[in-house]
Amino acid sequence: MSAPLLEARGLAIEHRGAPALRGIDLALDDGGALAIVGESGAGKTSLALAIMGLSPASAVVSGSLRLRGRELVGLPERDWLAIRGAEVGMAFQEPQAALDPLMGLADQAGEAARVHRGLSRRAARALGVALLEDCGVRDAKSRARDLPHRFSGGEKQRALIAMALAAEPTLLVADEPTSALDARLRLRILDLVDEQRHRRGLALLLVTHDLAIAARRVERVAVLLAGLVVEEGPAAATLAAPAHPYVRALAAARPPLGAPRDARPLAPAPATPRASALGCPFAPRCPFAEARCAAAVPPLVDVGEGRRARCLKPFAAAP
Numbered sequence: 001m002s003a004p005l006l007e008a009r010g011l012a013i014e015h016r017g018a019p020a021l022r023g024i025d026l027a028l029d030d031g032g033a034l035a036i037v038g039e040s041g042a043g044k045t046s047l048a049l050a051i052m053g054l055s056p057a058s059a060v061v062s063g064s065l066r067l068r069g070r071e072l073v074g075l076p077e078r079d080w081l082a083i084r085g086a087e088v089g090m091a092f093q094e095p096q097a098a099l100d101p102l103m104g105l106a107d108q109a110g111e112a113a114r115v116h117r118g119l120s121r122r123a124a125r126a127l128g129v130a131l132l133e134d135c136g137v138r139d140a141k142s143r144a145r146d147l148p149h150r151f152s153g154g155e156k157q158r159a160l161i162a163m164a165l166a167a168e169p170t171l172l173v174a175d176e177p178t179s180a181l182d183a184r185l186r187l188r189i190l191d192l193v194d195e196q197r198h199r200r201g202l203a204l205l206l207v208t209h210d211l212a213i214a215a216r217r218v219e220r221v222a223v224l225l226a227g228l229v230v231e232e233g234p235a236a237a238t239l240a241a242p243a244h245p246y247v248r249a250l251a252a253a254r255p256p257l258g259a260p261r262d263a264r265p266l267a268p269a270p271a272t273p274r275a276s277a278l279g280c281p282f283a284p285r286c287p288f289a290e291a292r293c294a295a296a297v298p299p300l301v302d303v304g305e306g307r308r309a310r311c312l313k314p315f316a317a318a319p
């Protein structure tokens with residue numbers, strides 16, 4: 001059996017002493033799709049940044065993270081330059097932050113091909129135009145030199161996906177690609193990610209807060225809470241009948257399509273990794289909590305059908 005394209009084993013990240021990830025195990029095969037789901041602060045963006053070698057300088061990364069068997073933890077920046085954008089493309093979440101306001105959008109869309117595939121500036125711009133058109137930006141050729149502010153929010157989000165594809169990566173990391181958009185546009189952008197992934201045979205790591213949206217577009221999901229994987233398994237089965245009480249609450253709290261984001265957040269606010277370090281991170285909010293739940297972090301146990309849950313009584317918790 002071949003090794004996974006991406007594999008995390010005991011991956012942990014600390015920011016100034018505060019844990020963002022607390023030893024997670026994950027695997028993603030070539031051409032597969034995995035969603036990392038969680039509320040703000042769960043650790044999902046820390047994971048995405050680690051996969052791109054973009055963890056902040058203050059972060060302490062330990063454990064193992066392998067791409068095609070190559071260890072990424074501790075890799076020097078000069079080695080990351082050949083991986084980032086080339087083997088792993090990342091569609092960042094905020095166009096305002098990710099786009100250069102003084103560079104034409106087509107040039108930006110093709111930039112990774114210029115850097116990693118040796119294309120001339122002219123050829124990279126032509127590729128950028130083609131990628132923008134392929135990603136649904138209209139009249140990309142006549143607007144090739146237009147600066148980002150001349151494009152709509154949806155077009156800029158499409159451009160971020162085009163940029164991530166330019167160097168023909170094998171893995172696309174899409175970090176909340178829809179966070180700045182209204183509900184209808186969010187779905188269109190997710191459809192675009194899905195279409196590009198299938199057409200190009202890419203593996204996809206989708207980072208999102210929305211379990212239901214993720215589950216319709218990936219094969220597997222891993223739900224993070226306070227830096228821990230609390231449930232992991234096939235997407236459809238996990239959404240249909242979550243084994244972990246937190247995942248069940250997360251699925252039930254999803255606002256209807258068209259409602260403002262976070263219209264029905266879980267209450268109270270999520271426990272921070274620091275506050276919940278000693279026990280189950282969901283214990284303060286769990287209706288099934290017992291004294292033993294706060295004594296130690298529960299192990300991630302097999303609950304059948306290729307699923308794992310970090311709960312002391314996953315089936316008893318399921319109504």
Ligand code: SF4
Pocket residue numbers: 244245246280281282283286287288289290293298310311312313314317
């Ligand atoms: S371990 Fe206990 S507190 Fe945590 S989710 Fe399971 S039942 Fe709830």
